[in-house]
Amino acid sequence: xxxxxxxxxxxxxxxxxxxxxxxxxxxxxxxxxxxxxxxxxxxxxxxxxxxxxxxxxxxxxxxxxxxxxxxxxxxxxxxxxxxxxxxxxxxxxxxxxxxxxxxxxxxxxxxxxxxxxxxxxxxxxxxxxxxxxxxxxxxxxxxxxxxxxxxxxxxxxxxxxxxxxxxxxxxxxxxxxxxxxxxxxxxxxxxxxxxxxxxxxxxxxxxxxxxxxxxxxxxxxxxxxxxxxxxxxxxxxxxxxxxxxxxx
Numbered sequence: 001x002x003x004x005x006x007x008x009x010x011x012x013x014x015x016x017x018x019x020x021x022x023x024x025x026x027x028x029x030x031x032x033x034x035x036x037x038x039x040x041x042x043x044x045x046x047x048x049x050x051x052x053x054x055x056x057x058x059x060x061x062x063x064x065x066x067x068x069x070x071x072x073x074x075x076x077x078x079x080x081x082x083x084x085x086x087x088x089x090x091x092x093x094x095x096x097x098x099x100x101x102x103x104x105x106x107x108x109x110x111x112x113x114x115x116x117x118x119x120x121x122x123x124x125x126x127x128x129x130x131x132x133x134x135x136x137x138x139x140x141x142x143x144x145x146x147x148x149x150x151x152x153x154x155x156x157x158x159x160x161x162x163x164x165x166x167x168x169x170x171x172x173x174x175x176x177x178x179x180x181x182x183x184x185x186x187x188x189x190x191x192x193x194x195x196x197x198x199x200x201x202x203x204x205x206x207x208x209x210x211x212x213x214x215x216x217x218x219x220x221x222x223x224x225x226x227x228x229x230x231x232x233x234x235x236x237x238x239x240x241x242x243x244x245x246x247x248x
Contacts, residue, residue, distance in 0.1 A: 001025040001047060001074075001151055001183075006056035008042060016054070017042045018205045025151070026210070028197030029177035032185040033234055039205040040185040044153050047183065048076035060151060072100065075144035079156045081136045083128035089115060089139055090124045096143040107146065114142040118172060134165035138172060145180065152176070154184040158191055170195060189230045192216075201237050209237050 003023040009016040017039045025047075034040050045051045046058055049065045058065040060073050084092060090111050097107030115121055118138040123131060131139060137157060144152055154173075158166045173182055174195035184191065192199065192213070199216035201209040209216065220232035 001058065001060050001181075003043075003046070004057045004059070006046060006053045006058060008046060008051065008053050016205065018046075020056070021205065021207065023200070023207050023210070025181065025183050026198040026200075027181050029173055029182045029195065030184065030198040030200060031192050031196045031213075032183055032200050032202060033189065033192070034185075034187060034202035035238065036187055038187075038202045040187070040202055041155055043202065044076065044155050044183070044185050047151075047153050048074060050076070068101075072147060073150045074153065075147075075149040075151070076153045077140045077144050077155065077157060079159055081140040083131065083136060085127060085129040088125050088127055089120055089131065089142075092128050092139060093143045093146050097146040100147040102147060110146050110148075111142075114146040115139075117145060117176070118142045132165075134161055134168060137161065137165075137169055141172065141176070145176070150181065152180050152182045154182065156186055157184060158186070158188070166191075189234050192230045201234065203238050 002025070003021050006018055006021045007016050008018045021043075032040055032043070042051075046053060046065070049071050052066060060070055063070045063073065087095060090108075093111035093114050094104075094107040097110055098104055102110065112124070115124055118141050120135065120138055120142060123135060128136070128139065141152070158169055161169060170191070173184065176182065177197065196213050198211065199209070199213055200207055209219070217229045217233050219236045220229040221236070224232040
């Protein structure tokens, strides 16, 4: 995915959230870090084709974000997954596939595969309102994968999960990144973990850093304890442009 000189403002007379942003989303699992209000959700909405740039273009493989073909290649997982009590996990995923333009038979077939990929086979016939928070998040991923998307967009996907659920979810993303590119937005450095392939930092609508996880961690001062390197690196990269950052 490529952002080419993208500008976006929610109102004509307001300051753009993103201004002339150029950004090439890396392959693999990329963590998008940044303070609240940095423009992460706006960037993801543009990437998902939910909103359109005022100027510039967003493309995947040369396909513009304004086209139907683009939306077939990209899936967006919102922060909150809303269960549909009348539907089982399998019916929910198949329904999303149908909404994406798949035939009913094909959507039902692919739903089994998608649920297996996120380790929800045992919950196939469980109604969605009976799933735990962590299972609901995985259900959302299955629904995003049912139509074989090339890029998965995640907006604060671990918010509200307990430590065990967060660990399980991050392991899932690491396994999926072998086949699907993933861009995961978060303001929590703990979501970085060691399995992310790349890190990008967005501050006030500007990408201040993008590179490998190793290169990101190298920004931490040499005396930083091992368990605090991600936090220290993040602080070093945002302090000049956003000095009010005091937590993550």
